[in-house]
Amino acid sequence: MTPDFSRDHFELLGLAVRFAVDAARLERGYRDLQSQVHPDRFAAATEAERRVAMQWATRANEAYRTLRDPIERARYLLQLRGYDTEEESNTSMPADFLMQQMEWREAVDVARDAGDVSELERLRGDIRRSRDEMLVMLERALDADANFVAGCSLVRKLRFLEKLEAEIDSALELTEH
Amino acid sequence: MGLLQISEPGDSPEPHQRKLAVGIDLGTTHSLAATVRSGAAEVIADDEGRALLPSIVRYFPDGRVDVGYDARAAQAEDPANTIVSVKRFMGRGVADVAKYGALPYHFKDAPGMVSIETAAGPRSPVQVSAEILKVLRERSERALRGELFGAVVTVPAYFDDSQRQATKDAAKLAGLNVLRLLNEPTAAAIAYGLDHASEGTFAIFDLGGGTFDISILKLTRGVFEVLSTNGDSALGGDDFDQAVATHWRVGHRIADAKGGDTRRLLAAAREVKERLSFEEEAGVQVTLSYGQSLRLVLTRSEFEKITAGLVQRTLAPTRKALRDAKLEPADIDGVVLVGGATRMPHLQRAVEGHFGKPPLKDLDPDAVVALGAAIQANVLAGNRAAGDDWLLLDVIPLSLGLETMGGLVERVIPRNSTIPVARAQEFTTFKDGQSAMALHVVQGERELVADNRSLARFELRGIPPMVAGAARIQVTFQVDADGLLSVSAREATTGVESSIVVKPSYGLSDDEVARMLQESFSHAIEDRDARALAEQRVEAESLLAAIRAALDQDADLLGEDERADLDRRMAGLERAWNATDHRAIKAAIEALNRASEAFATRRMDRAVSGALAGRRLDEVASR
Numbered sequence: 077m078t079p080d081f082s083r084d085h086f087e088l089l090g091l092a093v094r095f096a097v098d099a100a101r102l103e104r105g106y107r108d109l110q111s112q113v114h115p116d117r118f119a120a121a122t123e124a125e126r127r128v129a130m131q132w133a134t135r136a137n138e139a140y141r142t143l144r145d146p147i148e149r150a151r152y153l154l155q156l157r158g159y160d161t162e163e164e165s166n167t168s169m170p171a172d173f174l175m176q177q178m179e180w181r182e183a184v185d186v187a188r189d190a191g192d193v194s195e196l197e198r199l200r201g202d203i204r205r206s207r208d209e210m211l212v213m214l215e216r217a218l219d220a221d222a223n224f225v226a227g228c229s230l231v232r233k234l235r236f237l238e239k240l241e242a243e244i245d246s247a248l249e250l251t252e253h
Numbered sequence: 254m255g256l257l258q259i260s261e262p263g264d265s266p267e268p269h270q271r272k273l274a275v276g277i278d279l280g281t282t283h284s285l286a287a288t289v290r291s292g293a294a295e296v297i298a299d300d301e302g303r304a305l306l307p308s309i310v311r312y313f314p315d316g317r318v319d320v321g322y323d324a325r326a327a328q329a330e331d332p333a334n335t336i337v338s339v340k341r342f343m344g345r346g347v348a349d350v351a352k353y354g355a356l357p358y359h360f361k362d363a364p365g366m367v368s369i370e371t372a373a374g375p376r377s378p379v380q381v382s383a384e385i386l387k388v389l390r391e392r393s394e395r396a397l398r399g400e401l402f403g404a405v406v407t408v409p410a411y412f413d414d415s416q417r418q419a420t421k422d423a424a425k426l427a428g429l430n431v432l433r434l435l436n437e438p439t440a441a442a443i444a445y446g447l448d449h450a451s452e453g454t455f456a457i458f459d460l461g462g463g464t465f466d467i468s469i470l471k472l473t474r475g476v477f478e479v480l481s482t483n484g485d486s487a488l489g490g491d492d493f494d495q496a497v498a499t500h501w502r503v504g505h506r507i508a509d510a511k512g513g514d515t516r517r518l519l520a521a522a523r524e525v526k527e528r529l530s531f532e533e534e535a536g537v538q539v540t541l542s543y544g545q546s547l548r549l550v551l552t553r554s555e556f557e558k559i560t561a562g563l564v565q566r567t568l569a570p571t572r573k574a575l576r577d578a579k580l581e582p583a584d585i586d587g588v589v590l591v592g593g594a595t596r597m598p599h600l601q602r603a604v605e606g607h608f609g610k611p612p613l614k615d616l617d618p619d620a621v622v623a624l625g626a627a628i629q630a631n632v633l634a635g636n637r638a639a640g641d642d643w644l645l646l647d648v649i650p651l652s653l654g655l656e657t658m659g660g661l662v663e664r665v666i667p668r669n670s671t672i673p674v675a676r677a678q679e680f681t682t683f684k685d686g687q688s689a690m691a692l693h694v695v696q697g698e699r700e701l702v703a704d705n706r707s708l709a710r711f712e713l714r715g716i717p718p719m720v721a722g723a724a725r726i727q728v729t730f731q732v733d734a735d736g737l738l739s740v741s742a743r744e745a746t747t748g749v750e751s752s753i754v755v756k757p758s759y760g761l762s763d764d765e766v767a768r769m770l771q772e773s774f775s776h777a778i779e780d781r782d783a784r785a786l787a788e789q790r791v792e793a794e795s796l797l798a799a800i801r802a803a804l805d806q807d808a809d810l811l812g813e814d815e816r817a818d819l820d821r822r823m824a825g826l827e828r829a830w831n832a833t834d835h836r837a838i839k840a841a842i843e844a845l846n847r848a849s850e851a852f853a854t855r856r857m858d859r860a861v862s863g864a865l866a867g868r869r870l871d872e873v874a875s876r
Contacts, residue, residue: 080858083865087865088861107476110646112860114644115673116629116645116734119432120403120634121799122849124846124849124853124854125853125857128853128854134674137673138674
């Protein structure tokens with residue numbers, strides 16, 4: 077018999093199914109749930125109870141991990157609404173977005189080769205600002221307009237920015253050595 | 254000393270009696286045990302009042318074993334049979350231990366990890382560690398006057414799966430019921446956080462004898478959440494000793510130091526290193542095996558120059574941990590120093606320089622890990638007092654993945670995931686009609702398989718014939734609350750399920766541990782049986798007590814037939830308890846465990862639903 081995992085992540089952590097999430101409430105929901113199911117509560121219990129506790133705590137961690145990260149949360153919410161973000165298959169992007177991407181990518185390459193830490197950090201700041209703007213748009217698309225097609229497109233763009241930021245992080249790591 | 258309590262014959266102890274539980278810090282240089290008594294954690298000293306047990310084991314030709322101070326005294330005289338710093342060999346191969354510098358042992362590559370040739374025969378690091386743990390178990394049982402219910406054993410946060418598995422095996426071999434493997438910096442954070450009622454974000458900087466860990470934790474009321482961890486499981490105080498010994502060997506032209514001389518030099522280096530934390534200059538007189546007597550001297554500034562590279566090596570993991578936690582040094586409210594090696598002034602300066610604030614060092618860096626482990630052991634054993642309601646959320650230190658085409662790693666679970674965690678990934682076949690798939694589980698951050706640690710290899714067979722790319726092989730990684738991995742795989746497209754569960758290959762199988770355990774206790778079969786019987790009876794009692802307690806609360810979750818089945822299994826176990834066949838008790842325990850599975854599942858579902866309903870009420874009330 078498997079545990080009842082029919083609730084979605086939002087319900088499990090005591091939240092309404094929407095993109096905008098109160099971080100404090102999310103954290104509280106997660107901690108309340110873990111304090112019921114965490115294996116540390118069952119270390120002296122029967123083998124069966126220990127196993128069920130591990131399954132539930134795994135489930136709680138998965139829910140929290142997904143909802144804590146805005147891109148993961150949007151992807152999950154779209155999936156609940158029946159939309160696939162097609163991040164691997166759909167590569168069509170507006171021309172201006174692609175141009176901006178290429179410019180950033182070139183700038184990162186140049187700064188990496190020059191070992192220019194402050195330039196890398198400046199670029200990261202630019203990308204983060206752009207990301208924050210997109211997150212505001214994402215919230216409007218998902219919560220106010222229920223425009224899930226636009227939501228999918230924004231998630232794909234955000235994924236680009238995420239990759240770029242990861243590249244900057246590894247470039248910064250390289251310059252430290 | 255209080256009087257020993259003896260219960261009336263046939264009178265079973267109170268079910269709510271405190272269970273004896275200890276925390277054990279199994280260290281590279283020394284180990285110790287601690288427990289919670291009348292609400293406070295305290296170390297457990299030996300008969301001579303010493304808390305620390307040198308982690309040194311000496312083997313004699315007749316099979317006798319010395320552990321601790323006696324073994325330490327003999328390290329130069331009998332270096333090949335006196336195993337020092339065995340923790341550095343746990344779960345490691347010959348190529349790994351070669352990196353530690355000159356060591357006076359005869360290593361042999363054995364499946365999974367090195368084996369050390371001793372006068373008593375080959376010994377695995379697991380067996381050597383078990384000797385240390387056994388001494389601490391016996392010491393604890395004497396001090397607490399009773400059999401231990403269980404122990405929390407600490408491991409470096411940066412230990413990989415094979416090192417963790419080896420540690421758990423060693424504890425089992427020492428006859429300990431392992432309640433949890435706990436990361437050392439997390440243990441220190443528990444002791445520190447509860448002691449100081451601290452809130453905020455802390456860095457625990459833990460440099461021990463052989464390992465370095467840096468963990469970033471968020472402490473909020475009642476929750477210890479590890480945000481990230483990093484480290485180097487092959488960097489510790491021992492390396493500082495090696496650096497000093499090498500400096501002298503070169504300076505005094507000591508060519509090809511023999512086993513005993515290697516030990517003499519390392520012991521002298523260690524003594525000088527420790528004194529240089531308080532003195533500007535320190536020296537010792539050493540007599541080498543061929544009669545040469547040397548005065549070995551070092552100033553603090555020389556020492557700091559020789560070991561500056563080692564101090565530097567702690568900073569890259571520190572930066573990585575901060576980056577993974579998405580924090581800057583200035584976001585850290587306090588830096589807690591743990592481990593004897595953090596007494597070195599130049600190390601403290603480097604930490605202060607990096608974080609921009611003086612580190613906190615008001616705790617005994619040698620005892621704090623064991624004290625934290627004792628507090629956690631007390632909670633896990635079910636001795637929780639009101640107000641002790643805290644929660645610990647830890648992470649895995651290194652990513653887990655699978656080998657794919659071209660020797661590349663496909664990451665399945667990223668590092669710093671909160672445990673327990675499970676992830677599934679789909680793979681497919683490469684050739685038409687491929688009926689088997691070789692899976693190779695690795696741990697590490699590098700892209701090439703060859704640069705990571707290999708944990709296990711296994712084959713999934715019986716894949717039905719299909720064209721290349723059509724099969725859907727779902728591989729699931731599950732990491733439990735001890736940070737230990739198990740992997741299962743199944744083919745799902747055709748409904749044909751082929752499933753296999755593997756434990757990484759560095760661990761011993763349960764049967765091997767059971768056999769070694771039996772052998773180590775006694776050679777007489779009757780004694781082994783008597784011990785097995787006693788153990789199975791204790792386990793039976795605690796299972797029956799747990800199920801009775803569950804029935805008191807939630808009997809309504811069971812249908813009539815289910816209840817009857819459960820009652821029958823309980824009666825079966827009670828009958829087996831009264832007989833004297835430990836195998837029959839074991840079988841009855843397993844049967845009862847299986848019979849109680851649905852009950853356990855429903856009880857947890859009820860607890861979760863209750864929590865969700867309770868929260869809704871709270872939120873309505875707070876609006």
